[in-house]
Amino acid sequence: MTEVKTQADRKAAKAHKSPIREWFDSVLFAVVAATLIRWLFMEAFTIPTPSMENSLMVGDFLFVSKLHYGTRTPQTPLQVPLTHQKIWGTNIPSYSTAIQLPSYRLPGFTHVTNGDVVVFNVPPKYLNENIDYPTDLKTNYIKRCIGIPGDVLEVRQRAVFINGKPFPTPPRSEQKYFIKTTEVLDANFFRKFDIVNDYRDPSQPTENWKPLEQYNDSTKSAAMVGYSVNTTEDVIAKFKEFDWVKGIEPMSDKAGETGAGIYGTPTFNWNHDNFGPITVPKKGATIQIDAKSIALYGPVIELYEKNEAVAVSPTSITIGGKAITSYTFKQDYYFMMGDNRDNSLDSRFWGFVPEDHIVGKAVFVWMSLDPNPANVWNKIRWNRLFRIID
Template identity: 55%
Template sequence: MPYVSFQKDVKYRGKLHTLPEVKKSITQEWADAIIFAVVAATLIRWLIMEAYTIPTPSMENSLLVGDFLFVSKFHYGTRTTTTPLQVPLTHQKIWFTDLPSYVEWIKLPQYRLPGITHVKRNDVVVFNVPPRELNEYKDYPVDLKTNYIKRCVAIPGDTLRIIDRQVYINGKAEENPPLMQYSYLVVANNDISERILKKYKIYDYEIVGRPGDGVVYQMFLTEELAQELKKLNFVREVKIATHNGSEGFSTRTEKTVEPNIFPDSKTFPWNGDFFGPLVIPAKGMTIPINEKTLATYGSTIKLYDHNDDVKLDSGKLVIDGKEVTEYTFKQNYYFMMGDNRHNSLDSRYWGFVPEDHIVGKAFFIWLSIDRNADFIHKIRWSRFFRIIE
């Protein structure tokens, strides 16, 4: 039908009158349908749920590269945007271009609508990664910064410590994710066949040496899988090991210092396996200002705690031209880590996640595609509609 007619009777001066028909062309019908679909999708994406994909192995094996998941906005409460003039259904850029998807002619304050819960320890959370260097060195608005997904291991007010890879919160060992991975060195007699690697679903690996008649692999494995590989007759050794700069592959100790560790390797000689203790800032928490606290929290206060004019100089904190001797945090912060603990760029290396950077709670997987599999086995059917824990 090329036209749809609308007719309505109205009463005027005691008489019934028929209004003229309003006809819509097919083009108008399609335009209305598209506008309705875009508006509905935008509201659902903003208020309720948004689709994401896993591009990197930092959360393996809990989440796999190629997993497509829905992230709930209503759990923690959705945020209002700061840049309302934006192309619908885009993030930083217009599809397939390098053109910004937004303009800052109008900038609004950001608010969070009420949610049904708050971020808890062990929640898998999507957030806007704070550091500028992880956002193409661009000053994106908070809600348009690059999306990361990690597990929340510490919440506001917690004291975090990592001892020999084990996370401790407030002095108590935390339960580890069941599919948590680490970096292992696997020494085999010969090159391990593709058939064996596929059988054990080992895709994240590389050959790092060929000493004598052996082959040394770096693999990211769960502890259970590492124990299985030890039983293979052609495997000589399987041991935890991480890449430690110029020293090559070795096991981190308390004396190992990673130069890129948070907050500052000069003041805090830590590494990803031996870290802390570190107190996570909470809204309303007050700290004294000295060289150590500024080394720990100075960049957070300056960059993320909503202060306009902050200067850090020789153990002094100057805000709006006035030196302060103590500081009270204006919002909550969180500490995020990937389940692939030796292959994750997370809070151990760039710091706290501010509450206003939280996007939502990872909810469930709706599709999973194995890019390393053949066409018949491309889809991981067993992962469909799996709740993320």
């Protein structure tokens, strides 16, 4: 008797896959799905430096929304999936620049606003290992947006002003203080106040630590020691309650002093505690070209506006061989600062963030691991899990 197979039987036999083929298809589906989610909706990041403490701490794992501001279309399509600049654990580039596409931003449901915590591709080449990465592959930074396009920004003795009005200080932001005490304090003491990455003591002198001999006041004694700490106002208020704390002094630069590496210097005598006023570039806004505007906006015109044959000198700018007397910006820009104001490499040092460098909005911390826990049981910071970022 001859066996007769129906069309359904033949399709079923054809559809049967080997275990290896099933495994490969599953992995391929997972990679494609993860890549699409990472590009269109949300991406995971971790915090490697203390520049946003105490709002975000080293070891925080967070999700960043691409939907808020609208995701960017890929500029560099030839790239190993789920990588950024290099293949995991190697120095091998994970991408090819053989194809570079124009980048567009899909519609989002909001715009970057003052106070948003934003992930972006940091613009300067020297912050990208001096490699001229494509825009979408530049190093990711996270800071708080202080100034939006058209804002006039100024920092006066640490206090930020936007358009002449005080900008609210983030509640968990940190600044540098010098604490004089008759007690010797150790790392375990500072850990109780979430001061892990930002304190210095006399046994470990650094450029941030000043010996007490530099503080000539009536409270100084031979038995007194001093600590430079970056912490919040709330913690400083608690320190003031200790009777063995003999003095707390803010450590800040004076107005008129020129800070090393500050954006706009030496044309302007600014430092990281006293900066501006400066106007954040806005798409369609026109500036007149002179020595002062060149110091502030020359790098923008040369590096981020996609102009060809730009030459910038301290007194002139030429585009395509022709000197210009005015310039109209082609895109919006933003001014970013870390919440740890005295330990943050931000727009006060390298200038503005172009709109096409914006990656997304940080929304919440889903995991937090202490990189230097007091013991293994404290490795996870339980009080930071699923914390909304504000």
